[in-house]
Amino acid sequence: MSNVVEVLNPFDLEKIGSVEVKSWNDINVMLNVAHGLHRDRGTWLPAYRRIEVLKNTARIMSGRAEDLAMLIASEGGKPLIDARIEVTRAIDGVELCIHEICQMAGREIPMDLTAAGSGRIAFTQREPIGVVVAASAFNHPLNLIVHQVAPAVATGCPVLVKPALDTPLSCEAFVDILYEAGLPKEWCHLTICQNDVAERMITDARVGFFSFIGSARVGWMLRSKLAPGTRCALEHGGAAPVIIDETADIDAMIPLLTKGGFYHSGQVCVSVQRVFAPSGMVETVARKLAEAASALKVGDARDASVECGPLIRPGEVDRVEQWVDEAVAGGARVMTGGKRLGRTTYAPTILLNPPADASVSTSEIFGPVVCVYEYDDLSAAYEAANALPFAFQASVFTKSLDTAMHAVRYLDATAVMVNDHTAFRVDWMPFAGRHQSGYNTGGIGYTMHDMTQDKMAVIRL
Structure with missing residues (x-):
């Protein structure tokens, strides 16, 4: 039977909710579903569907902004005045993903620069990189999730999201809003789990991209254990x-x-x-x-x-x-x-x-x-x-x-x-740490680029 973790208000330590903690068997099934979706190109969601889902998501969030802000304040201890700003940023982030979908284009590659390439045309397209696993931190329990999950939805990547165990309720609320907005449930999985299970999920060979926000010690350790071919982005701290x-x-x-x-x-x-x-x-x-x-x-x-x-x-x-x-x-x-x-x-x-x-x-x-x-x-x-x-x-x-x-x-x-x-x-600027502070670049557009990869077509005329 799955365990349950109680979520406490960090000020008075009173229980404000609880979440079910998934086992490896649960997550293994989710990974299989997500991996199968990516492998079957006929199931990929077209851009207009993704745009529709994200537009609906932003609209629903706007209607529940005060409830979301109170949830952030209650589970994360962020002052309500700042939690309200976080909700506004999160909504803006979802809308920014819509804008970035429109910029997600390839380019023509000139081929007749030498005789060897003459008589051909070539162009690139951006394709989703694969299954995204996103592990997040407690300090912005809604906006960080948006920065990791919404780009995955926008680029057409199936995503498994693991929030911090201290602050899982905002993540749960966002995932539920995505479902309500029309995202098929198999495209986004909430994977609240203990650290040993999370490590097994993150380092699984079915993962195409790993997004991590948290401590440097944990992030660099997990990067060292990623399966061959898994790309990643790490965001740690500084002084x-x-x-x-x-x-x-x-x-x-x-x-x-x-x-x-x-x-x-x-x-x-x-x-x-x-x-x-x-x-x-x-x-x-x-x-x-x-x-x-x-x-x-x-x-x-x-x-x-x-x-x-x-x-x-x-x-x-x-x-x-x-x-x-x-x-x-x-x-x-x-x-x-x-x-x-x-x-x-x-x-x-x-x-x-x-x-x-x-x-x-x-x-x-x-x-x-x-x-x-x-x-x-x-x-x-x-x-x-x-x-x-x-x-x-x-x-x-x-x-x-x-x-x-x-x-x-x-x-x-x-x-x-x-x-x-x-x-x-x-949230549209590049945001990244150097040296031990991180790896790769955050920011909505930059994350979407990392969650896609180039495919080139070369046509001999």
Whole structure:
């Protein structure tokens, strides 16, 4: 008999729902069905059917936007004000998939460039890559699922989706909406399962593409075990750096850094984590950030006035507490916070000059902590910013065009924001980590490209 996992609200740890956990036998059947669909080209869904399903999906989601937002807040602890934005982004993501279907075209390949190719014409088409298995993270429980599943639907790939066990209800709701919108159930399978079963599913030879959002340790391990021929995209975390120079407008940057650092209590892969400020400005920057952080309301994410919700599990509060205590013992100054507020919440925290070898300086915090460091030479700030084995997004605050362009060139990041926080994103831009932070590129259009492959026809006239 299948097990059942209870889903808890991360603030009060009360049960809000339950989901059935699938066994390997269940998932093996799903893989067979999905693989059979892809192998039988006569069953492929034409573009107009996929567009119709996605249009209906966006319409249904729009009509249930508030319910979806409350579900995100309830199971994931994301403040309702931000959960509503996540729902809007998710709907936009579905609609973006429709737009990208229209761009999913091949091209003509010139053949008469040499005598050997003369007398032929050639063109390419994009075909679905095969069965997609998508494993997702807890921190955006609806929008991440949309970014992984909707592109699979849009490209005509059968998909098996595994949400985080902490936040499966939003995924379940989205899959049910796809069915309601007209997607035949065999094209999308909800595979809530334990880690050992998930690994067996992901590494199965019937999988054509593996999409993973989560920890680097797990992602790279799974990539090393993929079956030959399985393509993949991995999205992990970072410890996003911010460079401030002497010309920067401090008052203008504080609200941006506060949002970028404490959005979803810092549980975002590109959260502001390491802020480097000139020694003559560092006290002012840290103090003003502390004032803004201390004014944030912490509590139950379902309360529309709350700005920082709980961490996803009590164990994460324990970990953040240990990391901050370690930094303070090493000489960091607590400008605000530095303490847990309860079993499930931690105070928004600003640390000034933590040791370079402290966990808060070398690893992704994934909690409500921002570190501020002083520097005397801008090149030393770049060196510190680039010192870690992972890199994602970064930012620079300056009024100098020279400094801005220097930062764009010298910061080791896939995207450098000028006069904005590191967590900025729109869903049609490329979104990816470098080094240990990821593999391949996210973003709706980029994901759809990865889920398809070229086929060329060469016609001899």
